Amino acid sequence: MIITLGITRPIRHLMLRTIVKIKRARIENFCCLHNVDVSFEEITSFIGPTGVGKSTVLRALDWFFNGERSLSLSDDDVHSAAKGGRIVVEVEFDGLTAHDRETLGRYAPDGVESVSVWRTWQNGEDKITGKALAYRPFEEVRKLEKATDLRRAYDGLREGNASLDLPRVVSKDKALEAMRTWELAHREQLTESEIEDTHFFGFAGQSKLGQLIDFVFVSADLRAYEEADDQKTTALGRILDHAVDRTEANERLGEIEESAHLARQEVHTKVYGPVLDDISAALSSEVARFTTGRQVVVTPTVHAPKPARTTFQVSIRDGAAETSVHRQGHGFQRALIIAAEVPG
Structure with a gap:
């Protein structure tokens, strides 16, 4: 999906490497946008005079997908006409595949053609919410943050409604797993609920949308060469994470580092061992004059290096010359990032 805008400003591009498709976005009280509803096609262009938003x-969508990694909001970002100081960016996705449904789970059950997720900000609090099918009594239990409170509420529900046939559990995770298993087996008793869930963007290590859609905003004032570094937050880094499996190399490099570490320990023991044994014995003898039952032991400490990690770099060959991306013009730099993000 490609979005461009321009006319009175240099063109900006938003590139989405995606399986699911954005159907629409609703933006409320974000900077100069009071209440805007935008529909999207395969290629969407925004055309208008300077200052209309x-x-x-695009920056609202950037915040929706990337949060504080792209933009840290404050009260200054709330529209002047907003009541209550609440910013909302809601995105509706369609074109769901079987893989999408499996990834999104209860947020995209069979028969549902689209899924909506919205991100809200108010008084410094950032929340992510989605519509999902759920058993409402379970949702009251899931809202409890403390493990003891959640287990107590789960036990109360289990004992108070024996027809649910819920199993006994010994932990919060087991309680959550039991409720989810029950919901999968009793779809006819589920209703649509609005559920806060940071798992959409991976804050708890389970990025749901992150497996389906990647967002890169390339602005006219972007120092694009920075996006060509192999870092987790850059365009190149995210492309490499999708395309390159570093597991085998990391494991083999780890084995090399482990062997080297053992060799270093052996060298330290042979070189320093005899001297340190003498020092230990001398110190122990002196300490024994003042106390009993204790000995001093001096040993070498071998500091293991950080695990090796393969990183990649991009250079540009222009005729016989090969230079870094940094030395290319801004136009070429942006072209490189855009080209890297075009699907297919």
Whole structure:
């Protein structure tokens, strides 16, 4: 999916490497946008005079997908006409495949053609919410943050409604697993609920949308060469994470480092061992004059290096010359990032 905007400003591009598709976005009280509803096609262009909010639509989406990694909000970002100081960016996705449904789980059950997720900000609090099918009494239990409170509520529900036939559990995770298993087996008793869930963007290590869609905003003032570094937050880094499996190399490099560490320990023991044994014995003898039952032991400490990690770099060959991306013009730098993000 490609979104462009321009006319009175240099063109900006938003690139989405995606399986699911954005159907629409609703933006409320974000900077200069009071209440805007935008529909999207395979290629979408925003055309208009300076100051109407073309770039702001894209920056709102950037915040929706990437949060504080892209933009840290404050009260200054709330529209002046907002009541209550609440920012909302809601995105509806369609074109769901079987793989999408499996990844999104209860947020995209069979028969549902689209899924909506919205991110809200108010008074410094950032929340992510989605619509999902759930058993409402379970949702009251899931809202409890403390493990003891959640287990107590689960036990109360299990004992108070024996027809649910819920199993006994010994932990919060087991309680959550039991409720989810029950919901999968009793779809007819589920209703649509609005559920806060940071797992959409991976804050708890379970990025649901992150497995299906990747967002890169390339602005006219972007120092694009920075996006060509192999870092987790850059365009190149995210492309490599999707395309390159570093597991085998990391494991083999780890074995090399472990062998080297053992060799270093052996060298330290042979070189320093006899001297340190003498020092230990001398110190122990002196300490024994003042106390009993204790000995001093001096040993070498071998500091293991950090695990080796393969990183990649991009260079540009222009005729006989090969230079870094940093030395290329800004136009080429942006072209490189855009080209890297075009699907297919």
